[in-house]
Amino acid sequence: MRTGRLRTVHPALWAGWAALATGAVLCVIGWYGISGERYAERQLPYLASCTVPGAALIIAGSVLLTHGRGVIAAARVEELYGLLVAAESADADESAQAAALPLAVSGELLMVPGGTLWHRADCPLVSGKVEAVPVDAKLLASGELGPCPICEPGDETD
Structure with a gap:
């Protein structure tokens, strides 16, 4: 059952989680590098090479996760619609026979x-x-x- 679920996971979800993790690691490295430097001119390389790209990766990962979950939700809706259409076609013969009969025949x-x-x-x-x-x-x-x-x-x- 678990392998069936892993096959249906959208690649955007995996990419989103990877981007979030990489962004978090880069932010921690940037913070650690900046915290060890006293002067601002020595902090800028850490800020430019780790913290800013890390924040961008965190934002990109969030967008990918949102998109991936939307795709999965749309796929589930399509699957449910397919089941509904299949159920309607099975009931079509019964409803056609029932439509020929009047719903109510009482005189009151x-x-x-x-x-x-x-x-x-x-x-x-x-x-x-x-x-x-x-x-x-x-x-x-x-x-x-x-x-x-x-x-x-x-x-x-x-």
């Missing part, structure tokens, strides 16, 4: 107080909701409630 019409639609009693949007109440004929006559697009109750009323 319900509504949710404050809602704008009326539904059949076995509509998935209102089935099992305690707050669903029978439709008032006055609301239907006034046109305040429209038919549910899911259960398509049509023009039937109780």
Whole structure:
């Protein structure tokens, strides 16, 4: 399992860690060299040859690590999308058969107080909701409630 994970690690991550480590070593060497010199003119070579390039490598390593993790995240999203598409194609036949059947066939019409639609009693949007109440004929006559697009109750009323 461990070898499988090492193969999937993006090269930018390895380069980022190497740049960070090298930059840290260069900064320590530069600090050590500067700390041993009393005069600024003798400190400048350590600053120019170790500390500044070390800081640049630390920044570059951070950028590489960020980029590598973004690439890995994008690859994971692509893999998950592939799994989702595969699952959808397997369920496509079942959903095509289910689409031919109506979702709700009950003759009793319900509504949710404050809602704008009326539904059949076995509509998935209102089935099992305690707050669903029978439709008032006055609301239907006034046109305040429209038919549910899911259960398509049509023009039937109780």
